[in-house]
């Protein structure tokens with residue numbers, strides 16, 4: 001048995017090594033081989049030095065208890081509670097997103113219906129034909145739950161007005177004509193309508209909402225709780241100009 005084999009068999013020391021059938025032969029070698037004895041003695045010294053030089057550090061009792069308590073408390077619940085929290089957060093995000101999509105779709109459907117109503121009343125079938133804003137306003141007074149304001153729109157001709165229903169909401173409808181094109185101004189309670197289906201612009205420092213639908217341009221603005229919606233087949237830029245005028249005129253009261 002050579003030295004290398006003996007040192008391997010007696011690793012780390014004869015007292016601590018694994019005892020095999022070769023153990024007796026290795027011990028016999030060790031008794032007769034000074035080199036192996038020195039090597040194994042050195043190992044034992046090294047082992048003792050290691051243990052003396054690096055005693056096991058213990059954390060303060062208070063800290064160990066605290067960490068132990070945290071681990072014990074969180075071990076069964078930590079993962080699942082994180083998953084539940086993530087799922088709850090995802091559900092909230094999805095609900096908000098779905099709500100927003102539904103709201104936007106509902107809003108778009110509402111404003112399309114307004115365009116269709118404009119098309120339906122293209123001939124301007126007024127219940128009251130008048131070019132006098134005050135007369136039209138007083139006619140609406142006991143017919144709506146909001147104050148109807150009839151603005152004059154620059155060179156546009158004021159033709160008259162009627163009541164209409166938009167998705168069960170009562171609205172005032174005022175007819176104008178500009179450059180021989182019909183223009184409708186719908187007014188309704190702003191709390192009944194979401195604007196999320198429209199595109200928001202800022203004109204003259206105030207927000208204005210707009211959309212295009214089947215060749216019609218639509219522009220909307222809110223004033224004192226009343227939603228004003230202008231619809232026409234005029235160019236969008238012309239309609240936005242009219243809406244801007246309407247807003248300034250309405251604010252002048």
Ligand SMILES: [Zn+2]
Nearest residue numbers: 003033035036
């Ligand atoms: Zn040897």
